[in-house]
Amino acid sequence: MDKASIEFRETCTLYINKCEKIYRDQKQFNKDEFRTLFFKKEEESNNTGSLFLSDLFDQFINENKSLKPKTQKHFQYTRNVFSNHSPNINVLDINPAYINQFVKTRTKNNVTQSAIDSSLRDLRRIINYFSNENCVIPSSYRYPFGKGGYSIQNFFPRKLVMSNDNIKSIIELKEFSSEHEEYAKNIWEILYRCNGINFADLLRMRWDNIKGDYLIFFRKKTETTRKNNKKEIVVPLSNELLALFERVGKKHSPFIIGKLNEGYADNTFENKSKKMSKQINKDLKSLGTKLGITIPLKLKTARDAYATSLRRAGVSKDDIGEMLGHSNSIVTEHYLASIDLESTKAINQHLL
Incomplete structure (x- = not known):
């Protein structure tokens, strides 16, 4: 868990992701073209992208101009929630165990269930977007929600009402x-x-x-x-x-x-x-x-x-x-x- 090892794993993940995107975009695999694209400078290539969760939140907000200001602020708030909970976390590290630990920590900090579920819905939207629309997340990534994963519940807190x-x-x-x-x-x-x-x-x-x-x-x-x-x-x-x-x-x-x-x-x-x-x-x-x-x-x-x-x-x-x-x-x-x-x-x- 030393800093150098963590950075090495993060770099490897980015390289693997870059390879998968190049391979997917090639109509017919060509090794020489593949190598050329892989070693192309980052600023010249559109085939790379950060998999840090905070960066994905920012990219999602920037790419979806139709989001209402209130919705944008909501996603920015959720980004900060996850950044404070797990600084520099990679989206590939998000699995059911991580989500359960996130829920447990937030509950311990007296965060309401409805607020926790709201953060998880935003997280799910980000993962869905970068898995199905802007396909940055590798297809090998195991989806953490739904069947076999974490299920977000519909929670309706009881309210005191006026007579x-x-x-x-x-x-x-x-x-x-x-x-x-x-x-x-x-x-x-x-x-x-x-x-x-x-x-x-x-x-x-x-x-x-x-x-x-x-x-x-x-x-x-x-x-x-x-x-x-x-x-x-x-x-x-x-x-x-x-x-x-x-x-x-x-x-x-x-x-x-x-x-x-x-x-x-x-x-x-x-x-x-x-x-x-x-x-x-x-x-x-x-x-x-x-x-x-x-x-x-x-x-x-x-x-x-x-x-x-x-x-x-x-x-x-x-x-x-x-x-x-x-x-x-x-x-x-x-x-x-x-x-x-x-x-x-x-x-x-x-x-x-």
Whole structure:
């Protein structure tokens, strides 16, 4: 494990990879041509590439210009996670044993299972890309995921949810310390009444999404992740929702809350969404404290509150999934299970 030996093995791996790529690209093997290409200077040849995991992450980001800024940052974060865990690791050293050790270490460091799984999904995407699309990884490499390897689980952490009284107290709140607090409350209620959408969906929502008595749109989250079975979100325009649009809506803008301009860039959208969310969540936290709500009041809790309200009212799982825009009932089943922590109290009330 001395430094010189490690560097020697890394060099050998690069040479082997270079040989395999040259051999694969030759229509008919020619030894002299093979030698010429192999000894060609690195800067003159496109047949070499680093197999260091950190370099593959950087190359993936650079080659996929269509990635949204938020996705790029996510991959950059995952790159740093693996770099900190295993500096200068070669992708060929990633096997099921390595992944299990990675999971064990991250769990020991109190990283949530959902965060660990997210990192592993990014890792899997990198390996798939450089195995099947930009074929840098040798075909002899043993794929570490799936059958015979490590299986990434779908993990839905259980959540604490607000009671109906808590939700009602937010909706009926009339006294505020500032205009910012009132605005934050109105935005949260709009998300709640719009089938529990994310703030990003509201930020880019347009007046022309209103079709008669309904608000119809696609969720931003599923816009690029689903190739098939895309679902429109259909929100009935209730009097309460129309009144909220009157309070916060900007009629002069094509966008309902008027915070974007036509032709906005992805970076502009991400920066605006992040900045506004931070301020609104700060004001919501203050409101939650005033109302005595023990569960942190945030923009994202509007979705949980919406699903919980429907479930408590006896709405079927399939109908809830349809309104939330879930692709199938399995997703809804996991989602509802994750917000059902409060039911444990009712169950254990039967104890003597």
